[in-house]
Amino acid sequence: MAEPANNSEDDRLSCKILIIGAGMSGLSAATHLLKNNETDFLIVEARGRIGGRIIAVQVGNEKVELGANWIHGVLGNPMFELAMANGLIDIVHVPKPHKVVAALEDGKQLPFPVLREIYEAYVCFLRRCEEYFLSMYSPPDGITSVGAHIALEAEIYLSSVPPEQRRVRQLIFDCLLKRETCVTGCDSMDDVDLLEMGSYDELQGGNISLPNGYSAILEPVSKHIPKDRILMKHVVTKIRWQKQQCCQDDVDPTGKSDFKSNSLIEVQCENGKTITAEHVVCTLPLGVLKRTAKDLFEPSLPTYKLEAINRLMFGTVNKIFLEYERPFLNPGVSEVMLLWDDDRLSEAEKRDISKTWFRKIYSFIKISDTLLLGWISGRAAEYMEKLSTTEVSEVCTTILRRFLNDPFVPIPKNCLCTTWQSQPYTRGSYTAMAVGASQLDIRSLAEPLVQEKTEDNADEPVKILVAFAGEHTHSSFYSTVHGAYLTGRTAAELFLGTKQSEKHALSLSCEDTSDLSSWIQGISLN
Ligand SMILES: Cc1cc2nc3c(=O)[nH]c(=O)nc-3n(C[C@H](O)[C@H](O)[C@H](O)COP(=O)(O)OP(=O)(O)OC[C@H]3O[C@@H](n4cnc5c(N)ncnc54)[C@H](O)[C@@H]3O)c2cc1C
Known part of the structure; x- marks a missing residue:
């Protein structure tokens, strides 16, 4: 059971397993520990909510998902199984036909x-x-x-x-x-x-959206985790995972530091809290690792890990929601594709992102009669994060009027844009394979940090100190919620006793999809 390390000091806590991050991978790790009767854990989460990149907000009458929206694939997808088992999928739902029109800049279709x-x-x-x-x-x-x-x-x-x-x-x-x-x-x-x-492995069955949004999955994933095990608004700033030689010789005059005396891992938070643990599951997103990994870990992460973090890509994808007072799109149309003619731009114009960012919006999709959604990626998406929603809304109105050849397209009453790059606890959207990166980089990232062998522990089994989980650590389901879920589960399993850890031979990757049933096995769907 997690408890304060020293009753006289409220700022010090200890537990056996500390999970950093309450996104899908962190929640999945915690749930898997609980299912296996391991209750001695805590989760530290920087934000004031769980879910990470799974989050919904209300826009008018609609609940909209700012991050993950679709369950990608059915066969072998644990998120689909979980959603089914919890009644989150409407199996009699027949999706409306998707009618796309492709329009040119002069309004011709x-x-x-x-x-x-x-x-x-x-x-x-x-x-x-x-x-x-x-x-x-x-x-x-x-x-x-x-x-x-x-x-x-x-x-x-x-x-x-x-x-x-x-x-x-x-x-x-x-x-x-x-x-x-x-x-x-x-x-x-x-x-x-x-x-x-x-x-990237695409699971069969297409993209499924849940009637109540992807965020509805957070309830079944988190419901068994006692509320007091999740420490919200705890921003991790340091992970001291191994005594360095200089520290090993240090004598702690107060005798209070468990880290120095017991070689536990010490995790420091921005709010002054220090948590000591035997093991850590680190689910910090790749975007956060790119910015902080060099200084966050003490001792520093091995070079092969830092290089993998560098090589992999963590780009930006943002959504633009436009809410209207009244419907204006033809009721039969569900998406307007925008066929921008970028070759007409001069080289100088192409370079000036302030003049061209909006040309990256490739379509507007109808979510309801009065709600449209546009997607935007990369540098343009990052530029948009600096603009006010009024500016974005005005630009979108100009675009729609031009492509629909209709000067009466109304001004939205509300505009909401995501800002995934500016979010300090995400710093982008999801992992991709940059030119020069490979699955090996993901495997390097996923590899746990283990205790250094010394004369004193030479005969002991290898002790795993820090396991890594999160979508960026799944070598074939990177960028997805199911990838995050599976890596959280695998990380937890490493700490459920030596037998399980030996079985995994220190590898966290779960890329073996050749026998689907073998890795689906063991996921209890209750
Ligand atoms: C716009 C968008 C659309 C997407 N669409 C889909 C989709 O349709 N289908 C799909 O499968 N996936 C989709 N994804 C990807 C999916 O959301 C992620 O892959 C998944 O949610 C990642 O889970 P995670 O646990 O790895 O990371 P996260 O959810 O990012 O969780 C990490 C947690 O760590 C916390 N944290 C960060 N820094 C610190 C710190 N210093 N101290 C303590 N805590 C910290 C964060 O607050 C967060 O809660 C989408 C993502 C985005 C952004």
């Missing part, structure tokens, strides 16, 4: 068959990029990114199309690539490694 033709070609191009990961084929010389490969395929495709039909088809490819940057979490698909594109 393209015939749907053209859109479908290019979409089908684009999906083939994307699949071919993914195939490099498993196949022995090499890409054409000099092509290292997904963006470059798709551009090459699009060029070959368009060369067989009559010249007068090429331009609009090129604009659709451009729009689909902008959409892909939001799916992947990057500024440009030119930044995404071609050979590693297929390292």
Whole structure:
């Protein structure tokens, strides 16, 4: 049972296992400990809420998800199983047909068959990029990114199309690539490694959205965790995970520091609290690690880990919600694709993000008759975070009026934009494979920190001190909630006794999907 380390000092606490972060991975780790009767743990969370990148707010009559929205895949997805077991999925729900219109800057709309033709070609191009990961084929010389490969395929495709039909088809490819940057979490698909594109495992079954939003999953994931085990508004600023040689010789004159006397891990928080623990599960997002890892850990993280943190990408994806007084879009239309013609811009204009950021919004999707959603990624998304919602709302109105060729498109009564890059406890949206990064980097990140071998402990089994969890530590489900959930569970298992830890041979990665049932096994769905 977690308790104060020294009753006379309120600022010192101790527990066996300290979980840093109450996002999906941290909550999953805690729940897994509880299921296995391990109650001696605490969670420290920087924010005043649980959920991390799963959060919903109310906009008018709608509850909107600012972060995760879809359960990606059904077969083998623990989030789907959990949602089903807790009655969060409406199995009789028949989704409304999705009617997309693709509009040009002058308001002209393209015939749907053209859109479908290019979409089908684009999906083939994307699949071919993914195939490099498993196949022995090499890409054409000099092509290292997904963006470059798709551009090459699009060029070959368009060369067989009559010249007068090429331009609009090129604009659709451009729009689909902008959409892909939001799916992947990057500024440009030119930044995404071609050979590693297929390292992400797509589970079968499509994208499922929960009637009450993804955030409804937080209740079943957290309901068994006693409230007093989650210390909110505790920002971790230091993780002293191993005595350094200089400290080992130090004598603590007060005798109060468990860290020095017992070689426990000492975690310091911004609010002055210090927590000592035998083990730590660190779920700090990759964006936070990129900014703080160098100084956060004492001793510093091994170089191979710091290099992996550097190589992997943690881009920005933001959402723009526009709420209206009255419906104005044709009731049959559910999405307006914006076919920006960026080639018309001069090089100087292209470089000036203040003049072009909004051209990265690739569509507006109807969430309800009076609520629209736009997505934006990369540098443009980061630039938008500096603007007021009034400015964003005005720009969106201008865009809609232009593309719909309708000067009477109303001004939204409310505009809400996410700011994932500015969020100090996220610093971006999700993990992606930058050119030059690989699954090995994720495995390096996921590897636990273990106690150094000395003469005194040479005969003892290896002791795991810090385990790493979070979406960025799953080598094939990175960027997802289910990836985060599975890594939290695996991290917890490492501390459930030596037998389990030996079984995992110090590896936290759960990439083995060849036998789905083996890793689904053991997840209790109650
Ligand atoms: C816009 C957007 C859309 C997304 N859409 C989807 C989707 O549709 N489907 C999907 O599967 N995934 C989606 N994701 C990704 C998904 O949300 C994440 O992969 C997942 O929630 C990550 O969980 P986590 O536990 O790894 O990290 P987090 O949820 O980020 O949890 C980490 C926790 O650590 C805390 N923390 C940070 N710094 C400190 C500190 N110094 N001290 C203490 N605590 C700290 C944070 O406050 C946070 O609570 C989306 C994400 C975004 C941003």
